[in-house]
Every structure is written in structure tokens, then in C-alpha cells.
Amino acid sequence: MTDPFLIEGPALISFSGGRTSAYMLWRILQAHGGTLPDDVHVCFANTGKEREETLRFVHECATRWGVRVRWLEFVTERKSAGPEGRIQEVGYNSASREGEPFDRLIAEKQAVPSTIRGRWCTDYLKVRTLQDFMALHGLGPGQYVEVIGIRADEADRARRLREKERNASRKIETPLIAAGIRKDDVLGFWKRQDFDLQLPRGYGNCDHCPFVGLKNRVARARFDPAGTFWWAKHEKDRNFAMGRESVVEILGMVAQSPELIPDDYADAECGLWCAGEAA
Template sequence: MSNPYLIQGPALISFSGGRTSAYMLYQIIQAHGGILPDDIVVCFANTGKEREETLRFVHECGIRWNVKIHWLEYRIGEVGFEEVGFNSASRNGEPFTALIDKKGYLPNAVTRFCTSELKVRPMKKFCLSMNWTHWKNVIGLRYDEGHRVLKQLANNDARKERWTSVMPMAKAKHTKRGHVLPYWLGKNVDPINLTSPLPQGFDLGLRDLEGNCDLCMLKSRGSLKRLIRDNPGMADWWKDREASITMKSTRATAAGCRFVTEYSYSALEKEVSTQPFMPGLLEDDEDFDAECGLHCAGEAA
């Protein structure tokens, strides 16, 4: 049987910055003898709201594996993106802020334009800048994510994009519990409080709920409150963006003035500050489908 990780170019490897996509990237590099062909590129799209741990992890993967990772950020204009690096990457939500200011309203769980504009489109523009007309889009969907795999296969059949999605992890039947977590964490259960050496010598260093943009609206209410409690000041950017969008905007509806229709981030922070902390108790622990179009680290793994 042929190796699913032996990808034929032209191909773009979408690196979300999570453990799963990093595992996939390493397997692809090894399948090609340690060096990727010139027509296979790796891209990481930075919104400016990724955790610093994610940025360090992406940088370290590139250094340790000797692979060029193109760091892309959304820019207004015909080009549509700018290539940055670990040191110059935005860390205060600048690309995200620029997009919201341009739109005049906020993304939410239904209208996730943040994903399409900040992740998908810059990668597409990058491929077009190389004069590619059609390419493979290699994404880290595992075998244990069957419904997402089927959704991507349906999108391939629709032939609406310039790319065809390829999912080597699903084809290889690689899963989170059986392959990804043991590869990175070994016998460790908690990635923060390690009890034994890390198999690869480094790791993302985030728990599942901490992945993705730091306070992504697709996280559950309980997860958001826990993150706000553990990280004072983390809600500031989100509160400021909600405050910047008012009903005076001709393009903003009531839903467009909040990231989450049911509550504001300001109200959420107030709840955290006024309610007693009860360890181990969250209002809900079921997150939304936070894959964000498969280009974000919806979960740390």
C-alpha cells in the first residue's frame, strides 16, 4: 500500500499550529526523505490572536525539522496577504482588527468570516502568487473525525475551489488518542504538568481548551470563563472590538455587534469577577465545532 503521506505537488500543507497538523507535517517530511519538494509548501496563517505558545511551536517545528514555513497574515488590498516571521508576526490582533474595521460588524458562530478571510483567503492568494492554477490542500483531518472528512470529500466533489483537499491522516487511519497524543506527550497526561520526558523533546504546551485564537467565540461559555479567570486581561481585545461596533453602523445588526449572540465578553468577564470560583465545575464543557474551516487549531491537539 502506498504511503498516504507521500504527497504529489503542487500542494499546500495547511499548518494550523496544533499538535495534529504538526504530526501530519512531520510524517509528510519523512515520507519525502526529510526534504519537501519545491512544489510542496507549508503555510501558517496568523490572525494576531493565536497564543504565544502556538507561535513558538510553529517556529520550533520549522527549526527542528529544517522546513520552510510561510507565515501569512491578512492585509487589505489586492495582494491580500503579507509574509511575516516569528519575530515580526502580529501578537495584538492587528490583522483581525483590520478585517473587523473593514467589515463593520463582528464574526460569530454562524458567520465565520474570520476563518475565510484571515486563514483561507491569504493561503489561496499565496498559491496564486506562485502562478498555481490548481493544487492539493493538505489538511490535518484524522481518522477519528469522520464527519469532517465526509464534508471535505463532498466539497471536493462540488469542484467549487481551485484546490482539492487531501487528508493523509484519515487515509492512514491515524487518530488523536492512538497516534497524535502519544507522539507528542508520551506517558504524560497533562501537557502543562509533565511527569515524564517528552518523546520529541518539545511540545505545544497547551491544553485542548487553550487552542485556537485565545478566546475564540466557538469555545464553550464554560471554557471562555475559565480562560478569562486564568488569564487576566485576555478579554480586553474582544471587549474592545465589541465596543467598537455599535448599532450606528449601517452594516451591523444586533448579532453583528457581538461575537456570541447570547452574551458579550464584557458581561462574561464581569461574571468571572463576581462569581466564586468552583474548581472542576464548568457551566458546559462541550465546545462548538472549533475547527474553523479546518485551518485553525480548534483544539490544541
């Protein structure tokens, strides 16, 4: 039987910065004897709103495992800029940490993503940024394999992803599903390692994504209230709430509610589990 983690290039491995995609990357490296082919690229798309723990984890995985991870950030959505102008490559030290890529997107859109106007943040800051990176290598969607970290217990997300008409031409592979890897397998792996993502399970990589459930939003705001300020400022500037509840309303719930624990662990690609959109 063919090893699902033996990836044939050209391919892009999308590393979200979570435990699941990190485990997938480790399995792919093992299948390739520790060294990936030159045409198999590992990419991390940084929105500037990933938590510092996530950035350290991505850097540590790359350093400990000896794999090159390309850190990419959105610059502009203008088609005239070409792929070389729409993204920039950064590193652990130079990566944005104050939401700068997201700020640029909001400025160009003159709007904030929302449950009403559209959850387009993942599309531009993640999907298109990764696609522009591959375009710099002369490859368009469907001309390379996209490897995404979705577990077998999240298979419905992969199905929805493939069913979207706009994804019909994409070659999407989910080796964790093919190998039957579930949540407990991933968590068991990290318990055996001497390093781990230093975030409690359930808190996610995007610090205060407005599209997760209410319980998760309240728990995240309680865990990291300062991280909500960036989101609250954009909501105030645009006079529009991104989620079903505004950040101010969420902070009010934090002040009134007992401590909540986020819903079940999920750290798949941004958008796949909180919005059901392509990532």
C-alpha cells in the same frame, strides 16, 4: 499501499500551529526523507490572535525539523490589490501579536464576525490568505492539493468540508484520516518528544474564539483574562456581541463559576471544529 503522507505537488500543507497539524507535518517530512519537494509548501496563516505559545511552537517545529514554514498574514480583501497586495509574508519575530490582521479585516468589513452575521474570520484570515499565497505561484483552487490536519476521530468535519458547494473544486487531502490517526496517537507522539506546544489541551490556538462552546470560553477566559480585552473592545466599538454571550458576560461567569476544564481535545484547523466551516 501508497503512503498517505507522501504528498505529490503542487501542494499546500496548512499548518494551524496545533499538535495535530504539527504531527501531520512530521509524518509528511518522514515520508519524504526529511526534505519536501520544491512545489510542496508549508504555510501558517497568522491572524494576530494566536497565542504566543502557538507562535513559538510553529517556529520550533520549523527549526528543529529543518522545514521552511511560510508565515502569512491578511492585509486587505480588496480584489484590486491582487494576491501580492492582499497578503504579506512575515516571520516569527515580525509576526503580528496584537490582532493587527484581524483589526484590518474588521475595519474593512465595518463589522465583527458573529454567530448571527457570519463567522467569516476563518474564510478571510486563513482560507483566502493561503489561497492568495498559492495564487502568487500561479495556481488557483483545484490546481493544487490542500493538505489539512483532520484526524480519523474528526472525519465528520472533513466530510462537511467537502460537501460544501463552494469547496467542490478544491483538492483536499486528509492524510491523518487515511492513516487512521486518532487523538491518542497524536498525544502519544508528543509525549515521546523533547518539546511540545506549551498550551493545556483544549485551549486552542485562537486565544478567545467566540464560536467555541460556553464551557470552553469560560475556561479560556479564566486561563487568560487579559487576552479577552481585544475582543471586548471590538464588541464595545461595534455594539455587537460576536458569540452567543458577550465577552463581558463571559468574564462575569468567570467571576461566579467554579473552575472549568475545556471540553475534549481538538486543535484542528481554525473553523473546522468550532464553526464547522472551511479552513
